[in-house]
Amino acid sequence: MEAVTKNQELNLTWPEEGITRVPYQVFLDQKVYDEEQKNIFRGPTWNYLCLEAELPKTNDYKTGFIGDTPVVVTRSSDGTFNAFVNRCAHRGATVCMDSCGNSRNFTCVYHAWVYDDKGNLKGVPFKNGVNGNGGMPDDFDTKKLSLTKVRVENYHGMLFGTFDENLEPVDQYIGEKMGHYLQRVFNGRPIKILGYQRQKMQNNWKLYFENVKDSYHASLLHLFFTTFGINRLSQKGGIDLDERGMHHVSYTFGNKNENENVYKNEKVRSYSKYTLDDPSLLDGWDEFDDGITLAIQSIFPGVVLQQIHNTLAVRQLLPKSPGECELVWTFIGYEDDSDEQIEMRLKQNNLVGPAGYVSLEDGGIGEMVQKAIVRDGEKTAFIEMGGKDVKSENYRITETSIRGFWKNYRTLMGL
Template sequence: MDMDTPRVWPAEGWTRVPYWIYTDPALYKRELDTFFYGKAWNYVALDCEVPNPGDYKRAWIGERQVVVVRAKDRSIHVWENRCAHRGARVVWQNKGRVDSFTCPYHQWNFALDGKLQGVPLKRGVAGKGGMPSDFSNANHGLCSLRVHVEGGSVWATFASDGPTFEDYCGPEMLSLIRRVFPGRPLKLLGYSRQLIPSNWKMYVENLKDPYHATLLHSFLITFGLWRADTQSESVPVAGGKHGIMVSRNVGKKASAETAEIQRNKSQLELEDADTVTPIREFDDGKVIGLTIFPSVVMHQQANTLGMRHIIPKGPGAFELSWTYYGYADEPAELTRLRLRHANLYGPAGYVAMEDGEVLSEAQLGAAEYGHRSAVVEMGGKDVEPQDHMVTEVLIRAFYKYYREAMGL
């Protein structure tokens, strides 16, 4: 794009989103420092992915790779995958189990919690060389992050002086996180990953935009899983930083207002009814999607439970890592439904495959038009909670927060 385009937010405020925010490399670096590497709590894993002492998993916070490890005392640690000696990556496999970690370069050895345990040739050879006498292992461990485990979900932050996880989420969001992570032991069901050639914020917006789902996703409309007439709520929280989408009575008969949409999709049929026939799992009967800024979307759709981890890969791309889970004590029939309903999502999902394609096109549309802006006025111009899904209120509230945080 034209780098001479003024970096000034449109006068209309949060009802406009300038296209230069999706392409500017300098702004992108500021976002990483302000959000991912700042005082945010970032999702990194489920505790069932590292069930035993010595189990580890690589993860990402922004473009920084970290390692999630179960220690011998069963506590969970997260540290930067960067040797304290010369900066080489210590862990080269995505998952595994070890007694300790050894950097391949110079064989520095670290305990599961990241503390330095041993340095080869520390005292030199034949009285020559070696580390200085004042070198202390205690001062050269791997860089550890603050960790919070919430009902089986694992979160980390680089900020030693940032807010608690509870304060970062706020009471309304925290109560809904605990709804799907009530402390029951979790069961890992699977993964999928995809690289989407669009700016990472476009996916944050996409999950704050229930209105598009009733138009873009034919599968949802046809089988009544999500429609414009579904009883819904769109609730910005924490000043717009996070977003809550709630729907009820999913699967009810289409109303007159959705007849035109339904008519255009009526030729679609599905022989496997299990894929679109959820059972009631939660007493409140709600289906909920939570956007916890900056790194994750927690979804409950039909009977799937999943974490969508957003991993930026430069201004024009991000990786979306999907993790599907259930509860270790749930009936086998429910696990079977979760696996069936997981076909709705992921890179080839009956629903989610359209998102990757349309976000790619949106990025291409923004690329050379930094002087233009998107219009986000569906549902009005305010940033207050609304009791329907035909709205862009969550996007407006998010950019209210974003502008303040970024000083724009």
């Protein structure tokens, strides 16, 4: 067993069992949340910003967040992608008010300071005063008052940002193994944006990220998955982790002919005799040539790439407070998809999202946990399904990737 870890600043004690126990305090405490913003989201991590396909033209921009820090992402006139904190260098007001658009510059509504599409200060009204009165002092230097810059890298059409200038390049951060799975989807075919959905969840962000990494729950919580053979633990599949256990992918090889008695004998709620009035919902085609029909991939600390049959989406997880987070879904296809393929993707998108046949439960289960633990921060979660270590497995009835999350979380948080 590990020694008990005590963080004096957070007044938090981590149990001696280590990553197989998680104190509920980390989901409840404001000090913990604030340290996460500093040590994780504004620390040595690459954070998903948006897709290159969302900024197709010069001077396109999109607003978003790194953790709870507001940022603007741009495609600048020189062809580079840039990002900066959406906060005026003058008095701290929000600079860009719209969610997206196209502009060569950004003007703060408060005092009309003007910034270019890289966040550099270009204009200050009445800098020289009015009628010889007022104005900025002689040592005023616009170059020292740029917006706070974010380092940006493009990974096969996914834009990532970091505040850490010394962090390894994003391809090294993701690694070769996880890069393989990302490049299944971002494979060089131009991406087509099909739409967005957003949902607020009244639970800590880490409860949702745990859920994403938890392949064990998928065919127990989700009646739709099990009933219609989309994802069952009795199907062939596994969990892959990068060498640090930081990122993960859970994958399933669809097989409706596997032994259903596994679920019948366990008498679990998720095995039912429901049928579909329109079974074409589960039609489609082999999306990729590797036989994988379902893949859920997470890149630490807050982005998920999903393939569920022919529905493809990026999920961006945004913390808002200790007890609230937001999930932004970006649904995608390919520019060379046929009309029939786009129609099928749109139909299968009903599986996911805030009210999806599958994902609805994921949006609710975290809130159920948050409500139940509210007065028991000293108690702990138990995470030993599949063992106590962190490693890839050729099966999915394991919590190995959750333990991998907490391993890296503890390192970054000094716990």
